Amino acid sequence: MKLSRREFNKALTALGASGFLLSYRAEIAKALEQAKNDGVKLVWLQGQSDTACTVSLLQAADPDLYDAVEELKVNIAFHSTVMPAFGDEAIEVLETVDPDILVLEGSIPTGDMEVACTFGERNGREVTLVEWLNELIPRTKVAVVGFGSCATYGGIPSGKDFTGKSPTNAVGLYQFLEGKKPSVPVILLPGCPGHPDWLLTVLAGALLGVVPDLDDYWRPKTFFSALIHDNCARRGYYDEGWFAESFERSDMKYNTCLFKLGCRGPMTFSSCSETKWNGGVNVCMNAGAPCIGCMHPGFPDETNPFFKEQSRLEIDATKTLFTTLTGTVLVGAGAYIATHAYREHKLNNKKNREEEKK
Ligand code: SF4
Ligand code: SF4
Numbered sequence: 001m002k003l004s005r006r007e008f009n010k011a012l013t014a015l016g017a018s019g020f021l022l023s024y025r026a027e028i029a030k031a032l033e034q035a036k037n038d039g040v041k042l043v044w045l046q047g048q049s050d051t052a053c054t055v056s057l058l059q060a061a062d063p064d065l066y067d068a069v070e071e072l073k074v075n076i077a078f079h080s081t082v083m084p085a086f087g088d089e090a091i092e093v094l095e096t097v098d099p100d101i102l103v104l105e106g107s108i109p110t111g112d113m114e115v116a117c118t119f120g121e122r123n124g125r126e127v128t129l130v131e132w133l134n135e136l137i138p139r140t141k142v143a144v145v146g147f148g149s150c151a152t153y154g155g156i157p158s159g160k161d162f163t164g165k166s167p168t169n170a171v172g173l174y175q176f177l178e179g180k181k182p183s184v185p186v187i188l189l190p191g192c193p194g195h196p197d198w199l200l201t202v203l204a205g206a207l208l209g210v211v212p213d214l215d216d217y218w219r220p221k222t223f224f225s226a227l228i229h230d231n232c233a234r235r236g237y238y239d240e241g242w243f244a245e246s247f248e249r250s251d252m253k254y255n256t257c258l259f260k261l262g263c264r265g266p267m268t269f270s271s272c273s274e275t276k277w278n279g280g281v282n283v284c285m286n287a288g289a290p291c292i293g294c295m296h297p298g299f300p301d302e303t304n305p306f307f308k309e310q311s312r313l314e315i316d317a318t319k320t321l322f323t324t325l326t327g328t329v330l331v332g333a334g335a336y337i338a339t340h341a342y343r344e345h346k347l348n349n350k351k352n353r354e355e356e357k358k
Contacts, residue, residue, distance in 0.1 A: 053194045192299070226271055
């Protein structure tokens with residue numbers, strides 16, 4: 001496949017990640033095979049994580065991509081979960097490798113908690129993730145990729161405790177690289193876990209020498225421009241004001257929206273409600289679970305308390321923030337507020353009519 005950056009972005013936008021993978025899977029497999037033959041080195045570091053993002057990638061659902069993933073696996077120069085080498089032999093790879101692509105899974109503990117994540121030793125002293133990143137990022141030749149919410153913006157390990165401070169001082173690449181962004185592109189794919197199709201698409205693109213258009217949070221615009229809420233299968237129920245009041249009635253069969261159960265779809269930008277998971281089979285809301293905003297850059301502190309209704313004000317404030325930061329959704333925000341106001345107006349009318357009947 002010889003796609004220009006423009007063609008790549010156009011195809012991605014037109015087809016979405018799953019459609020793109022479906023249409024170009026043969027070329028992607030070829031690109032990965034070629035990368036292996038060319039000795040392209042992929043280094044995958046794990047910070048504070050539960051390895052779910054690795055599991056997510058290995059469960060990429062398209063069976064035709066299985067071989068491609070296998071190729072990718074054997075081509076990984078360093079990955080503490082899947083590489084056969086261990087101990088000094090494994091660490092030796094990190095000491096000498098100049099990665100083509102560096103993937104980070106998991107968050108980065110910093111400051112006095114930096115020692116909470118170490119691998120390998122030098123002169124009898126453990127080497128921290130911060131040190132490895134400071135050494136490996138400048139040596140990376142093609143792209144640095146943050147996969148999952150922890151690696152991108154800190155995620156769960158960075159959550160604040162009741163004193164309002166993060167006990168781990170954990171950050172994602174977005175904060176870690178603030179003011180010292182490398183010359184190669186940094187592509188961030190939040191999600192808890194990250195979406196395997198999106199990572200494969202980004203890796204294939206990077207190996208082919210093209211990087212998707214990124215937003216101000218360094219995320220591919222294709223996957224993070226639309227509100228989850230706008231493509232949700234329950235959106236019609238929201239507009240009608242049909243809300244589930246309890247988890248006993250959150251199943252799809254009740255034809256309700258999960259807003260009052262704390263759904264963060266109206267404040268989270270991601271195409272997961274469109275792409276879905278497991279080969280397009282399902283997504284949180286369709287399975288009866290409100291979105292907890294795992295792809296939101298402020299997850300978890302800005303999206304909790306989970307399962308509690310988000311007030312109108314908070315949603316609009318978040319939208320205003322996004323508008324200021326991205327400069328691209330002014331019209332959408334206006335339309336959203338208008339829609340929300342209209343919905344509330346409809347709800348009030350309905351309530352008044354019901355009270356009148358009584
Ligand atoms: S379930 Fe959530 S994302 Fe879906 S329509 Fe309701 S509020 Fe929006
Ligand atoms: S719907 Fe919400 S909680 Fe579910 S994957 Fe998407 S962003 Fe995460």
